[in-house]
Amino acid sequence: MRKVALVAAGVGKFGVRQATYRDLIWEAGKACFDSAPGLRPKDLEGLVVGSVMPERTAFQSHISSLAAEALGIRPSALSARTEHMCASGTVGIRYAYAFIAAGLADLVMVLGVEKLTQPTSEEAIFNMGTGVDREWEAAFGLTAPPCFALAAQRHMTRYGTTEEQLGLVGVKNHNHAAKNPNAHFNKGATLDQVLCSRMISSPLRLFMCSPITDGAAAVIVASEERARDLTDTPVWIRGTGQALDGFQLTSLPEDYAHWPALQRAAECAYRMAGITAGDVDVAEVHDCFAIAELIAYEELGFCPKGEAGTFVAAGRSDYGGDVVVNPRGGLIGCGHPLGATGVAQAAEIFVQLRDEAGARQVPEASIGLTHNNSGMGEHVVMIYGRQAS
Amino acid sequence: MRKVALVAAGVGKFGVRQATYRDLIWEAGKACFDSAPGLRPKDLEGLVVGSVMPERTAFQSHISSLAAEALGIRPSALSARTEHMCASGTVGIRYAYAFIAAGLADLVMVLGVEKLTQPTSEEAIFNMGTGVDREWEAAFGLTAPPCFALAAQRHMTRYGTTEEQLGLVGVKNHNHAAKNPNAHFNKGATLDQVLCSRMISSPLRLFMCSPITDGAAAVIVASEERARDLTDTPVWIRGTGQALDGFQLTSLPEDYAHWPALQRAAECAYRMAGITAGDVDVAEVHDCFAIAELIAYEELGFCPKGEAGTFVAAGRSDYGGDVVVNPRGGLIGCGHPLGATGVAQAAEIFVQLRDEAGARQVPEASIGLTHNNSGMGEHVVMIYGRQAS
Numbered sequence: 001m002r003k004v005a006l007v008a009a010g011v012g013k014f015g016v017r018q019a020t021y022r023d024l025i026w027e028a029g030k031a032c033f034d035s036a037p038g039l040r041p042k043d044l045e046g047l048v049v050g051s052v053m054p055e056r057t058a059f060q061s062h063i064s065s066l067a068a069e070a071l072g073i074r075p076s077a078l079s080a081r082t083e084h085m086c087a088s089g090t091v092g093i094r095y096a097y098a099f100i101a102a103g104l105a106d107l108v109m110v111l112g113v114e115k116l117t118q119p120t121s122e123e124a125i126f127n128m129g130t131g132v133d134r135e136w137e138a139a140f141g142l143t144a145p146p147c148f149a150l151a152a153q154r155h156m157t158r159y160g161t162t163e164e165q166l167g168l169v170g171v172k173n174h175n176h177a178a179k180n181p182n183a184h185f186n187k188g189a190t191l192d193q194v195l196c197s198r199m200i201s202s203p204l205r206l207f208m209c210s211p212i213t214d215g216a217a218a219v220i221v222a223s224e225e226r227a228r229d230l231t232d233t234p235v236w237i238r239g240t241g242q243a244l245d246g247f248q249l250t251s252l253p254e255d256y257a258h259w260p261a262l263q264r265a266a267e268c269a270y271r272m273a274g275i276t277a278g279d280v281d282v283a284e285v286h287d288c289f290a291i292a293e294l295i296a297y298e299e300l301g302f303c304p305k306g307e308a309g310t311f312v313a314a315g316r317s318d319y320g321g322d323v324v325v326n327p328r329g330g331l332i333g334c335g336h337p338l339g340a341t342g343v344a345q346a347a348e349i350f351v352q353l354r355d356e357a358g359a360r361q362v363p364e365a366s367i368g369l370t371h372n373n374s375g376m377g378e379h380v381v382m383i384y385g386r387q388a389s
Numbered sequence: 390m391r392k393v394a395l396v397a398a399g400v401g402k403f404g405v406r407q408a409t410y411r412d413l414i415w416e417a418g419k420a421c422f423d424s425a426p427g428l429r430p431k432d433l434e435g436l437v438v439g440s441v442m443p444e445r446t447a448f449q450s451h452i453s454s455l456a457a458e459a460l461g462i463r464p465s466a467l468s469a470r471t472e473h474m475c476a477s478g479t480v481g482i483r484y485a486y487a488f489i490a491a492g493l494a495d496l497v498m499v500l501g502v503e504k505l506t507q508p509t510s511e512e513a514i515f516n517m518g519t520g521v522d523r524e525w526e527a528a529f530g531l532t533a534p535p536c537f538a539l540a541a542q543r544h545m546t547r548y549g550t551t552e553e554q555l556g557l558v559g560v561k562n563h564n565h566a567a568k569n570p571n572a573h574f575n576k577g578a579t580l581d582q583v584l585c586s587r588m589i590s591s592p593l594r595l596f597m598c599s600p601i602t603d604g605a606a607a608v609i610v611a612s613e614e615r616a617r618d619l620t621d622t623p624v625w626i627r628g629t630g631q632a633l634d635g636f637q638l639t640s641l642p643e644d645y646a647h648w649p650a651l652q653r654a655a656e657c658a659y660r661m662a663g664i665t666a667g668d669v670d671v672a673e674v675h676d677c678f679a680i681a682e683l684i685a686y687e688e689l690g691f692c693p694k695g696e697a698g699t700f701v702a703a704g705r706s707d708y709g710g711d712v713v714v715n716p717r718g719g720l721i722g723c724g725h726p727l728g729a730t731g732v733a734q735a736a737e738i739f740v741q742l743r744d745e746a747g748a749r750q751v752p753e754a755s756i757g758l759t760h761n762n763s764g765m766g767e768h769v770v771m772i773y774g775r776q777a778s
Contacts, residue, residue, distance in 0.1 A: 247451070
C-alpha cells in the first residue's frame with residue numbers, strides 16, 4: 001500500500017450564508033488552491049464531494065460534477081459524491097485515500113459542502129430528520145437532539161457527570177471559535193451564558209449544541225511521490241478506522257453512554273498508525289453535542305471511561321493540557337455544515353501540523369486525529385502525522 | 390495493488406413496485422447472499438450503497454446505514470453511500486474495489502437501490518431533473534431526454550444514422566428483457582411497435598427510452614485470498630476507468646455525437662486489463678436512450694466512428710454477432726433505477742462469466758464490460774474476466 005498525504009487545505013466562512021452551493025464550492029476550492037501555490041485545477045485527477053442533502057436544499061443531485069466544473073477540475077481517475085450523514089466528508093477523504101493508496105490515482109481533491117439554511121433555517125431543522133430512520137424513529141420525534149440527550153442523561157447518572165462539565169465543553173469550543181475567522185460564532189462564551197442558554201433537549205442547552213450552518217472545506221490528497229514534489233511539509237495520513245454498532249437507536253448497545261464502535265474505529269486507526277492515544281497532540285472531535293465530545297475522550301482513550309467530565313474541568317483537553325481538542329471551535333463553535341465538517345476537521349489538522357494555525361496553533365503538534373460520526377453508533381477516525389509511518 | 394473479484398451477485402425485481410427502500414434492499418441483499426452459500430452478513434467488513442435521491446423520494450439520507458442494519462451487516466472497515474447520478478452504482482463498486490485493492494478491506498457488499506416511483510411516477514419525472522444543473526439548465530427544460538435527442542439528431546445528420554437503426558436498439562433490448570424475469574418489461578417489441586410509440590423528444594420515441602423504475606441489485610467484492618476461499622469461479626475486476634468532459638451541456642465538446650470522455654475511460658480500463666475492444670464478449674452498456682448505446686459502440690471501439698447504425702442493423706451487437714450488448718435488456722428493457730443500474734450491470738456480467746445466465750447466456754463469454762454514464766460527458770467503464778490479469 002502506498003503512502004498518502006494531504007498537500008493543500010482550505011476552508012470557507014461557516015455561518016448563515018447568502019450564497020449558493022456553487023458560491024460555497026468556489027470559496028473553499030479557491031482557499032484550498034491558494035494553500036498550494038503552483039498547483040492548478042487541471043493538475044488534479046479527480047474530485048470527491050462529501051454532501052448530504054443538496055437534493056432537498058437545492059433540488060440538485062450530481063453535485064460532484066457541478067463542483068468539478070465550477071472549479072475547473074476535469075476528473076481523469078475518479079469523481080463521486082459520498083454521503084454518510086454527518087460523516088460524509090471523512091468518508092470522502094477515505095475514498096480518495098483508498099484510490100491513491102491502491103495506485104489508482106495520484107492527486108485528488110476532496111471537498112465537503114452543505115447549504116443547510118436553504119430555503120430557510122426552519123426547513124433545515126426539518127431536513128435534518130432525514131439522518132435518522134424515518135419510518136421507525138424520526139416520524140416519532142426521535143431526531144438527533146433527544147438521542148444525544150439520552151446519552152448525556154445516562155452519563156450523568158452512571159458517572160456523576162454534571163451539567164457544568166457539559167457546559168465547559170461549550171465554553172471551550174465557543175472560546176476556540178473566537179480565534180477562528182471562519183467559525184459560525186466568534187464571541188466566545190462564559191459558563192453562565194452556556195448554562196443559562198435555552199434548553200434544547202434536557203440536559204443539552206443551546207450552547208452545548210452545534211448550530212444549523214452553511215459552509216464548505218477542501219483538501220488535496222496526494223501519493224507520496226506527488227506530495228514530496230509539491231511541498232516540503234506534507235501531512236501524512238497514517239491511519240484510518242470506521243465501525244458501526246447500529247443505525248436505529250434501538251439497535252445500539254443498551255448503555256447509550258458507551259460507544260464501542262468508536263473504540264473499535266480508534267483502535268484500528270491507532271494500530272495502523274503505530275501510535276497510542278497518548279501520542280495524539282491535537283484532535284478534531286465530533287462535538288455535535290457536548291456529550292459527544294465527552295464520550296469521545298473516553299472511547300478514543302484520552303481518559304478512562306467515566307472520567308471525561310473531570311478531564312474537561314481540569315483543562316486537560318485544552319491548550320496546556322494532555323491533548324488540544326477542537327482548536328478551530330468544533331461543531332459547537334464553528335458550526336456543522338454536515339458534508340463540510342469532516343473535511344474542515346482534516347483542514348484544521350493540516351494547518352496545525354504545518355505550524356500554520358496562527359492564533360490557534362497547538363505548540364509542537366506532531367500527531368493529529370479527526371473523529372467524525374454519523375449518529376451515536378457510527379464512527380470514523382483518521383490519524384495524521386508530520387512524519388509518515 | 391491486490392487482485393479483486395466479485396464472488397456473489399443478486400438482483401431484485403425491477404418495475405413499478407409496491408415496496409419501500411427497505412423492502413428493495415432486503416430483496417436484492419437476499420438474492421446476493423443466496424448466490425454464495427455459506428457466506429453470511431456477519432462475514433462482511435463493509436457495505437457501500439449507490440443511491441441518488443432517497444432524500445427526495447423517502448425523506449431519508451444515511452441509507453447505507455439503514456441498508457447495513459436491514460441486512461444484518463455490521464461494517465468494520467467501510468460504510469458509505471455513493472452518488473454520481475446514473476453512475477452511482479458503479480462508483481460504489483469502485484469505492485469497494487479501491488479499498489480492497491489497497492489492502493484496507495477483504496470482503497465488502499456493494500448494493501444499488503432506487504425507489505423512484507415514490508410518491509408517484511409523475512413526481513419521479515420531476516425529481517430526475519436534479520441530475521442536471523438546476524440553475525442553468527433544468528430550470529429551462531434542458532433535462533436528459535432533450536440532451537440525448539440533440540446527440541441523436543447530430544448523429545443522424547453527420548453519419549446518416551436512421552430512425553430505424555435507433556429503433557433496432559429498442560427492439561433488441563426489449564427482446565432481451567423478455568428473457569430476464571427481473572426486467573421491468575417482458576413482452577419484447579417489434580420495430581413497428583418501437584417506431585409507432587409516442588415521441589418523447591425527437592427523434593427519441595418511448596420504446597427508445599429507459600423508463601422510471603424501482604429496483605435494487607447487490608454484488609460482493611473480495612480480495613484474491615477471500616475470493617479463492619469462497620468460490621471456484623470468481624469474476625475478476627481487471628480494469629476500470631472514469632473520465633469527465635463536462636457537466637453542463639454547454640461545457641461539452643461541440644459535437645454532441647462524439648463522447649471523448651467515454652473513449653478515455655475505456656482506454657484506461659482496456660490498458661489496465663491488458664485487452665482491446667475486440668476481446669470483449671459481453672457488454673452492459675448505458676442505453677438510457679437508444680442513441681447512447683449507438684455512440685457507446687463507437688467510443689468503446691466495438692465499431693468505427695459513425696458506423697454504429699449499420700453495426701446494430703447487421704446484428705453485430707446481438708447473439709451471434711461481434712459482442713452481445715445488454716443481454717439482460719439494458720436500461721430500456723430492464724428499467725433504470727438510477728443507483729441500482731451500475732450494480733445490476735455488474736451482476737449480469739457476473740452470471741454471464743460463470744455460465745449461470747440461463748436463457749440469456751452468451752456462449753463462451755470470457756471478458757465482460759460495463760459502461761455506466763451520468764450524462765453525456767461523464768463515463769465509467771469496468772472490465773471483468775473469468776481469468777485474473
